[in-house]
Amino acid sequence: MKPTVEQLENLLALKRDERPEEGYWQDFLCEFHQRQREQAAKESGVSALFQRFSQWLSDLGPSKWAYGAGLAYAAVTVAFFLSPKGVDVEKAPAAPVNYQVVPTPAPAVEQLDQLDLSPSTQGSAGEQVF
Numbered sequence: 520m521k522p523t524v525e526q527l528e529n530l531l532a533l534k535r536d537e538r539p540e541e542g543y544w545q546d547f548l549c550e551f552h553q554r555q556r557e558q559a560a561k562e563s564g565v566s567a568l569f570q571r572f573s574q575w576l577s578d579l580g581p582s583k584w585a586y587g588a589g590l591a592y593a594a595v596t597v598a599f600f601l602s603p604k605g606v607d608v609e610k611a612p613a614a615p616v617n618y619q620v621v622p623t624p625a626p627a628v629e630q631l632d633q634l635d636l637s638p639s640t641q642g643s644a645g646e647q648v649f
Contacts (some may be wrong), residue, residue: 542576561567575583
């Protein structure tokens with residue numbers, strides 16, 4: 520049932536005279552801001568993250584499956600390249616320990632004895648005296 524033109528005019532005339540009570544808009548604004556703060560507090564946190572993730576899973580489309588497969592492939596590849604490789608260690612055969620000390624000649628002392636360190640030969644080997 521459609522209203523007639525006269526009924527619409529009467530309704531508009533009635534609504535034109537109606538005014539909200541004093542302080543209505545201030546109360547409305549305070550309530551609106553309070554709801555916004557509650558919504559923001561509800562949307563921040565672990566539960567909100569879980570809720571967003573479950574919503575994302577429920578709206579899975581072909582593109583999201585491709586993103587998920589790509590991320591899984593990248594994670595497996597990174598894990599493969601970063602995992603340590605096994606090193607084969609050959610153990611030396613066990614041998615008994617010989618506790619005898621064998622004296623060895625000191626060749627360094629013989630070489631020092633052969634050096635000519637006299638003052639007359641100083642600087643002849645290319646050294647510079649300052």
